Amino acid sequence: MTTLRLNHQQHAFLQAVVDRDSELADIGELVRAAVRDAPAPSPLAFSPSTDPPARTVVEERILQPGTGKAFEVVAGRVVRIAQIEGHQCVDMNVFALGDRRERLHVGRTRGMQGLHPGPGDVLWSNAPWERPIIAIVGGTATTDTQFPFCSRLIYSAFFGVHDRTNCQEIQNEAQREYGLDLWDLHESLNLFMHTGTGPDGEAVIRSNRARPGDYIEFVALLDLLVVPNVCGDDLSNCSNYGLRPVRVTVEEGLPEDADRARAARDRAVVLGLPTPYEGRGALPLKRDRSYVAAFPHLPLRAADVEVEIDEARFARARNTDLYPGDDAAALRDITLSSAIERLGAFAGNE
Template sequence: MTERTLLYEHIMEPATGKAVELLAGQVLRIEQIGVAGQCADFNAFNLHDYKECFHTGRTRHMHGMHPTTGDFLWSAPPRDRPIAAIVADTVGTNDVLYPRCSGLLYEYQFGVEPHTNCHDIQAEAQREYGLTSDDVHDSFNFFMHTGVDQAGHPFIAENVAKHGDYVEIIALIDLLAVPNVCGADTFATSSFELKPLRIAIYDGLPEDLAQFEGRPELAKFRSQLTTEDFAAQPIKADRELYKDESYVPNYVNYPISLTDVPISLSPEHQTMLDELVATGEFGETDADVLRYVFFSWWIVNYMKGPKHLDQAAED
């Protein structure tokens, strides 16, 4: 494959996101740069009409709960069209089942407030382009490992992404693309630890779009409406998105403060921990596995509301 031209890159620190203009034919890469996996939430808007935005429901209907390479990101009705496509995915554990996390979850379920969360991060990142908290929509959750158990309950499993893993999407229309570092450190979403992510924008190559040529989903259908088709005229509000050059980020709980907590284990418990580390299922270090064990125990015994654990795995 011919080398793409790098147009922009940025490191998203924990508790932050970034709104970027992604023009039709350009490729956005979201890349793991930590040791273990980090979930990335993602919103997207038509750059010239923000009322057209990414829709998890239509995407889920078309591609299931775990879209991956070759699948589209769809906009909501009445536009109902692919606005981006996944051209590469080295993990394949994306999610469009779960909504974005919000401050309520941490205040209600964990008794913690304020807490970094995807809704507030998205709202702050989108503010650079004049959007408000009401404009944040349910997210495409890259690298989020989820499923549904036999009783029909959704669960969040251990993040399996590793350093260097990435997803790439190509814009099919001009977009405002808004990825963020998921703020969930008390769920398995990102292995109970927040880590930075790298984003990069490249000029797309002919072969990036070639893999989608002839796809029936890209046809034009009569039921796909635009503002010109609406009964209510004129259309209210300025829908074009413009960058606020005076914008200064102000994310909740940023920068994240980390505190080392020494843990003393008996020989028996150390042996148990060593056995869990050896499985490779719960992290790569003693600290990784201890976080997993502690938060899983806390969720089962103290967290209010639905637990979102894989009961089969827990058993």
């Protein structure tokens, strides 16, 4: 017997697929069919690992799956978001502490810095400010500016499931600590998301290649509220069909961090910026000290399934580059990938 490691919302999704497919009697049959039909995986390339510089830590938190946290990051400080177990996508939102109306503008960032901002790039704020607000100064993470946050809509429209962890509701709850409302939500920067181009030129999400210890570092160019959340998507290879914790650290910046941030800003505005907008009636952000986090759809409960599979076929199909020594994670990837294909085929024939 082999363990298919699931949480309760993944188990409910697989059962829903079985219920809609007359060829399947139970989840075990779905798993065996997935292993039988799975292609051999393609080899993957990984970026070389590096270690971050040693700095003075101001604040450090481990964010659990289904949660997020708002961090005050004053100008010149560094915020680092790092993998613990690997494979975990993170959504990151940013607001100006001095005026809640100024915030990260992913569309402007995409237009100015490209689809995948990295070290040496900056992130831009919305109009009428339209200025660099935070600089990427180091790390090994891939980023993406194309895909919107997952939400109740995405799971309802594409998977037929409801009331499950999603970035929209996680972000809403995390930013509530600073009095930000549902309508203050804006598009996030995707961290540790590996994207590419499909056969028809469309943007596609590839397997997540983040490994334990991979990280990305930012230097605040003004006083900011940085709000990362652990992406709630466990039905795609965005996070390789799993939900895992990540570490967020705020540190005092070093002189070399300031130099890198300045260089990134200067590179981005080499021909200059328009006259700075002088905000009228600024609305500063302030922490609600009575705030108690209440993230929806938690706790996530284990719902493992013991199944008999063809071990030889599984050995050929499992991705040893992504899941060295983790058969349960490899089997979950194969099974959920197949289940989603079945669901799509079923929907196309309705």
